[in-house]
Amino acid sequence: MMHIPTEASERHVLTIMVDNEAGILAKIAGLFTARGYNIDSLTVADITDGHDVSRITIVTHGPPEIIDQIRAQLERLVPVHKVTDLTEVGPYVERELALVKVSGKGENRVEALRLADVFRAKVVDTTTSSFIFELTGAPDKINSFVTLMKELGLVEVGRTGIVGMVRGASVA
Known part of the structure; x- marks a missing residue:
């Protein structure tokens, strides 16, 4: 079942710092898929000289409680270093x-x-x-x-x- 944004749905921009390893992107996308939430935009790039850390930026829509759940689950994945919801941090x-x-x-x-x-x-x-x-x-x-x-x-x-x-x- 696909999520259809409702009035309670909000746009969120998440940045995720991860180890640059095979399969991590599939795991992250799987968290969204499991909840039926769409990824509106997804970018990934290696950001270190040693090619060991990548930055993923995901734009999605959802109620705040679902975004909080997704963020908490992302933070529990072993190769994830940090998850930031730019929408909640302040001006970006x-x-x-x-x-x-x-x-x-x-x-x-x-x-x-x-x-x-x-x-x-x-x-x-x-x-x-x-x-x-x-x-x-x-x-x-x-x-x-x-x-x-x-x-x-x-x-x-x-x-x-x-x-x-x-x-x-x-x-x-």
Whole structure:
């Protein structure tokens, strides 16, 4: 049974520091699957010189008590070092990278370039009939850009998923 967000459901951004070993991602995803909760965004990257620790960022929705249960179970997994719910810690920054391919000629091409400038999207590839834009920002910004590009010849979108970090000098 899949969870369908209700009014009590809240968006949470979790960061999880784990040993960089085979199978840990499956274990973590399994905790969400077992409860029927969806992972809206998932990113994983090695973050140490020795390639021994990875940072996983998961965006999900659920009632606070379920998120607390998931967090507690994540903390009990042996290769997990630390679980942080950025949503509860305080002010944080979240960003996502997208590549957006737009095909068009004439006025649509000019308008796509104009909008890319407004959104501070960078042209990373171009042909006489298409562009690939690179855009970094909050998910809402990327969603808005993609929506506008649909009218101008959107061909394809690739998104990295969200990464987040607590503001200030401390480590969360």
